Amino acid sequence: MHKHAVDHAMDRPPPTPPAAAGRRNAAPLVEATGLGVQRGGRWLVRGVDLSIRPGEIVTLIGPNGSGKSTTARAALGLIAPDEGRVRRADGLTVGYVPQKLAIDWTLPLTVERLMRLTARPNDAALDAALARVGIGHLRKASVQRLSGGEFQRALLARALVRDPALLVLDEPVQGVDFTGQVAIYDLIRTIRDETGCGILMISHDLHVVMADTDSVICLNGHVCCCGAPQTVLESPEYLRLFGKRAGETLAIYPHHHDHDHHADGSIVTTAGDTDTAGRETPNA
């Protein structure tokens, strides 16, 4: 099999989040072995092993065209693998936050209607999902008028209202400024801790990878390296792929509780993702 991965997944360092620890022995929601997809005689991705258990966060990183989205699509069963095997749990409910979702102005869609796109939630469930992502006040707002951060939160709420066992997030912080990104990563961790769902995250943004990620799979047409975030960061394959400086600039976002909760348990929204005027943001 075509695979030269440095598999450090076994020596995952402590501490493990308590919510995930209890489910570590649960059956995987999705498990792929030796996954390969080819198009026009060219392998888009090959030799990928992947497993997501309840309460686990798995992040796929890699440059553009490295096969991240292809891997995720094959894992979800949207495309058939040309090599290897994919197994999904029976009756798996998926919540999906797609990449680059632009809703045309001609389609009148409120946040509320967006939430009902593929699910039939009752009002209480709908409010709870919106409150959880901190945009309860935007229920009636038109999606075209949301800021980048608000829209990503609305998409997250839409996926959450399905009560998914597996959450798939394709570039969940795009179009969101740095402060907003930190807030959304916090939110994702909270969702994992509270619901115990498995999360598959795709990111080309190497500057911020959540420290809460249980395993990172770094792709470049094949598995370049994988393991806990720190392990990947230090692996020679990773440094070769992204250059020496990548190891220095990659800021693994550490786990710390820097947010507050509303009385209903929702997170106090950071002002940064709605308004950057007059503020200094690190990437400005």
Added chain:
Amino acid sequence: MLEPFFLRALAAGIGVAVMAGPLGCFIVWRRMAYFGDTMAHSALLGIAFAFLFEIEPMLGVFAVAALVALALLLLQRRPTLSTDALLGILAHATLALGLVMVAAMPWVRIDLTALLFGDILAVSHADILAVYLGGAAVLAGLAWLWRPLLAATVNPELAAAEGLRPERSRALFMLLMAGVIALAMKLVGVLLITALLIIPAATARRFAPTPEAMAGLAAVFGALSVALGLFGSLEADTPSGPSIVVAATAIFLTSLAIPRGRAETGR
């Protein structure tokens, strides 16, 4: 007192507008206006085949429009020309072939003007029955398809990941479009069907807070256009099909002058 032929035209026209409105919304949302045009242009070829094989013209139109949609789906699978260019080829090739075939059958007397611009004042009771039965079938199909089709319109990947089948929704939607074109052709003609699909939907957008409201409003604006156009054509003695489209356009332009609704400004 209104003449019976006029009442028949009104009944048939409103029937077509009510089914064209909701379908037209999806054409606007999915940016398929040119695709609709292409399918409509192929209707003339369908008429030619219907005469050649001596079948019901509506069936011929439906079959050819569906085949054109299928051809496009297959051509899009392989990365060759852009969709835009493919549609241009299909639209004009089928229209030209239809014109050539009609001309090559001198034993068939066809009123070309009626095919291109419609002949709504000549509709029979049988035509009205066809419009209402066919229209009910199209609307029932759309209602059944609504949820997966809307999800696929917002994002096909999302629809697929969450267990819906966007490709199937799209193919079925194309069949519904072929049905509307077959039913509407006699009334407004192959060149103006797309206008009846798109203009009322575009008018409805500014007043609609949800996709469902937009579909309903599009049907209302369409019916209004038919009524206004027909009365106008009666008064001014103008061709009825084009008059309906002119009325739809006038309503659209008037709606732009109305101050922005709450739905559009959002919160």
